[in-house]
Amino acid sequence: INRWDLQKLDPAAKVSPPKNAIIFHMEKTVPVNLRPIVRAGIEEWNKAFDKLGFDNAVEVRQQRDEDTWDPEDVNYNTFRWITAEAGFAMGPSRVNPLTGQILDADIIFDASFLRSWKTSYENFTPSAVAALLDLEQPIPTKGPALFGSRRHHHADCRLNEGMQHQSSLAGAVFAAQGLTAKRGELPDEYLQQALKEVVMHEVGHTLGLRHNFRASAWKTLAEMDDPAKANEPTVGSVMDYLPVNIVPAGTKQPVYYTTTLGPYDHWAIEYGYKTVAGDENAELAKIAMRSGESGLDYSTDEDTETNDPDPLSNRFDLSKDPIAHAQRQMALVNSLLPKLLERTVENGEGYQRARQAFGVLIGEYYKSAQFVARFIGGVMVHRDHKGDNQARPPFKTVDAAQQRAAMKQLAEQAFHAPKYDPASLNSLSSTNWRHWGVPRSSLDRAEYPIHKTISDFQEAILGRTLNHLTLSRIQDGEAKAAAGEDVYTLPEHLKSVIESVFSELTAPPAGEFNNRTPYISSFRRALQRTALKRFADIVAKPRQGQPEDARVLTRMYLNELAAKIDAALGKGDLKLDDYTRAHLTDSRLRIKQVLEAETEDFGKPAGGGGGGFFIFGAEAEPRTRNLEAIAPEQP
Ligand SMILES: [Zn+2]
Ligand SMILES: [Zn+2]
Structure with a gap:
């Protein structure tokens, strides 16, 4: 602690004014x-x-x-x-x-x-x-x-x-x-x-x-x-x-x-x-x-x-x-x-x-x-x-x-x-002032971007729950617990995230849905896509320090999810809207790509964001079997 030079005027006194207040x-x-x-x-x-x-x-x-x-x-x-x-x-x-x-x-x-x-x-x-x-x-x-x-x-x-x-x-x-x-x-x-x-x-x-x-x-x-x-x-x-x-x-x-x-x-x-x-x-x-x-x-x-x-x-x-x-x-x-x-x-x-x-x-x-x-x-x-x-x-x-x-x-x-x-x-409109002393509005869009706002927030939350540090800490926690102590394990965690994000697939009802009231809502579809990207990274682009068990468990749970998606798409008494059908078909394809893409760098982390490749998104590069062509930078 940095401190002031505060001394009692009368050091012997029980209560004294300071020499210098x-x-x-x-x-x-x-x-x-x-x-x-x-x-x-x-x-x-x-x-x-x-x-x-x-x-x-x-x-x-x-x-x-x-x-x-x-x-x-x-x-x-x-x-x-x-x-x-x-x-x-x-x-x-x-x-x-x-x-x-x-x-x-x-x-x-x-x-x-x-x-x-x-x-x-x-x-x-x-x-x-x-x-x-x-x-x-x-x-x-x-x-x-x-x-x-x-x-x-x-x-x-x-x-x-x-x-x-x-x-x-x-x-x-x-x-x-x-x-x-x-x-x-x-x-x-x-x-x-x-x-x-x-x-x-x-x-x-x-x-x-x-x-x-x-x-x-x-x-x-x-x-x-x-x-x-x-x-x-x-x-x-x-x-x-x-x-x-x-x-x-x-x-x-x-x-x-x-x-x-x-x-x-x-x-x-x-x-x-x-x-x-x-x-x-x-x-x-x-x-x-x-x-x-x-x-x-x-x-x-x-x-x-x-x-x-x-x-x-x-x-x-x-x-x-x-x-x-x-x-x-x-x-x-x-x-x-x-x-x-x-x-x-x-x-x-x-x-x-x-x-x-x-x-x-x-x-x-x-x-x-x-x-x-x-x-x-x-x-x-x-x-x-x-x-x-x-x-x-x-x-x-x-x-x-x-x-x-x-x-x-x-x-x-x-x-x-x-x-x-x-x-x-x-x-929800914004101020239209433009003059000195008023910071320029940084709005990308004048009207309220509801989907983007919610999806960005959820992305940050999924980021926390699925990042390599969280996953390591969960697994380390297992090794630090006393015998017989109740433990939140890595399988329990990964399964909970997948099941809660894709809860619509757990027991799809019978019935008919349309594009105005889709079976899976727009916010939930966005959440599921964000989560799938995260899972894809865990399997195919593991960060340095991510437990290998997280990768193989995620593979297994993605396989199970794929089966659930197949079941929902093939369920005779469930008439899905176009949104949900397209979304699930796409998700199914993405899972297939992830499961096939991964295998070569067996056990080798791709490093903290360097090198590697992107399964989804604009930066996607075709996966190649030529190892030199990948040449991920190792830190
Ligand atoms: Zn402060
Ligand atoms: Zn506090």
């Missing part, structure tokens, strides 16, 4: 009505310093009109306010590299997130969602991503960007629930809590704290929603990225965001700033020993990248049971989408708010599913040391029951489209 100068740019909230967010940290015997370690001073100091002056820590949609909140803090002493910190606070509407969300694409949350991208990434694809740098704080999204989500939900008097306006309590939470977070960085993305997994939803506990922290640390907690209509709304420091924050400040009289190392070791205790869980940026295995380490997830939270979010979206149009647009207005709300809500639906998908092949990661209080081993495979529950939820919800009113899609 950490003083934040609040610039006069901060709106007058919001100053008390900003002040409260900064001073909140005194609660942690109080416990260590510091009286007023952190001080806030208001800049006056006659003050002449320069905010860039290294002698002043400043809190500056902008609304540039620049999407950042943390300014540089200057640290002595030899000692880790923090010398100066300036918070440049972008308050754009206090507004609920943002024009660029009119094109809230699956890749934008993935970039925002560092989740699996739909492959290949198509179209301009809203946030670029830059990686999270360890010192980077992108909370504001995400909070902008949360405020848009909150605005969309409130509007669609018919809760706000003026549409799109966020209630005062929301604004106050969101602002205080972001201030606490950014000030936490300037005190030396890093992100803690596991902090939101401390409590259950029921504990967070408990009105009797409204003044208690809902999460272990304000250093997480927190989503807005909105409960379904008819339930009493709890706090939207945590309102106070969590146990992890107190603990980290104790470690960094406690005045130690005797053996400092021994005292620090004693503090660190508590790492296994409830509320102190920690994981940071480098544990929370796309391929990381811990399903509880996420940006903007919520609760000890993210599967339950996802269920709640998906139900919320299903309940709101059908009423969206009437509630978000007033007479005399354009329809852009409906478009934003639709995009943000459908994004919420599949974002929730992506968190669920992370449980499959998931591994809980802990940093406890041997002998710590309540120490856990560094790695623990996610329980088989939980992996199964995750798979079941994907099958029942993520592999289907959310409920929406088809006619409302014809009203």
Whole structure:
């Protein structure tokens, strides 16, 4: 931890003011009505310093009109306010590299997130969602991503960007629930809590704290929603990225965001700033020993990248049971989408708010599913040391029951489209502004691309469930389990994915279908094609590191699927529509191609995307028996 040189004025006293307090100068740019909230967010940290015997370690001073100091002056820590949609909140803090002493910190606070509407969300694409949350991208990434694809740098704080999204989500939900008097306006309590939470977070960085993305997994939803506990922290640390907690209509709304420091924050400040009289190392070791205790869980940026295995380490997830939270979010979206149009647009207005709300809500639906998908092949990661209080081993495979529950939820919800009113899609138009200061719209298409949106989201989810890392982790989990322990095996997983994606073939009914109401819907046909491409890659273009068993199992299950397709196509009492018949005939042919194509490179992985060939898609090359002609590049 980098830290300020904070010493007691009277080291012997139990409680003493500091020799030099950490003083934040609040610039006069901060709106007058919001100053008390900003002040409260900064001073909140005194609660942690109080416990260590510091009286007023952190001080806030208001800049006056006659003050002449320069905010860039290294002698002043400043809190500056902008609304540039620049999407950042943390300014540089200057640290002595030899000692880790923090010398100066300036918070440049972008308050754009206090507004609920943002024009660029009119094109809230699956890749934008993935970039925002560092989740699996739909492959290949198509179209301009809203946030670029830059990686999270360890010192980077992108909370504001995400909070902008949360405020848009909150605005969309409130509007669609018919809760706000003026549409799109966020209630005062929301604004106050969101602002205080972001201030606490950014000030936490300037005190030396890093992100803690596991902090939101401390409590259950029921504990967070408990009105009797409204003044208690809902999460272990304000250093997480927190989503807005909105409960379904008819339930009493709890706090939207945590309102106070969590146990992890107190603990980290104790470690960094406690005045130690005797053996400092021994005292620090004693503090660190508590790492296994409830509320102190920690994981940071480098544990929370796309391929990381811990399903509880996420940006903007919520609760000890993210599967339950996802269920709640998906139900919320299903309940709101059908009423969206009437509630978000007033007479005399354009329809852009409906478009934003639709995009943000459908994004919420599949974002929730992506968190669920992370449980499959998931591994809980802990940093406890041997002998710590309540120490856990560094790695623990996610329980088989939980992996199964995750798979079941994907099958029942993520592999289907959310409920929406088809006619409302014809009203999802976007803003037509073109002038300076307004980012150029990046819409590929003016009208809403419903099929592409849903299929891209589902592609990202299938990508997570079927990528080589997930498959290896599942199989490794088998070898790491104790004898007799219930295990989610690779065969169970692959079979579950194939059967849920192609569930229409399990027991096809008798009857007649037509092209207007096809037996397999357009969304499901797209899902099945995407899945078949993934399976083809597993069999014929295995990635380095993919278990060989995944390849041979997939072959076997594809054979079984082919038999089911034959049975459905040949079923006398089932009259299929053209769409379904064409789709199944094509799928059947593709499976045949995959099963025949593979065999030569027996046991030899094609390498991470290099060389190889594509069975489907525009890049398809004919399979050749001439090995030199293939010459895959080996890494
Ligand atoms: Zn941050
Ligand atoms: Zn989290």
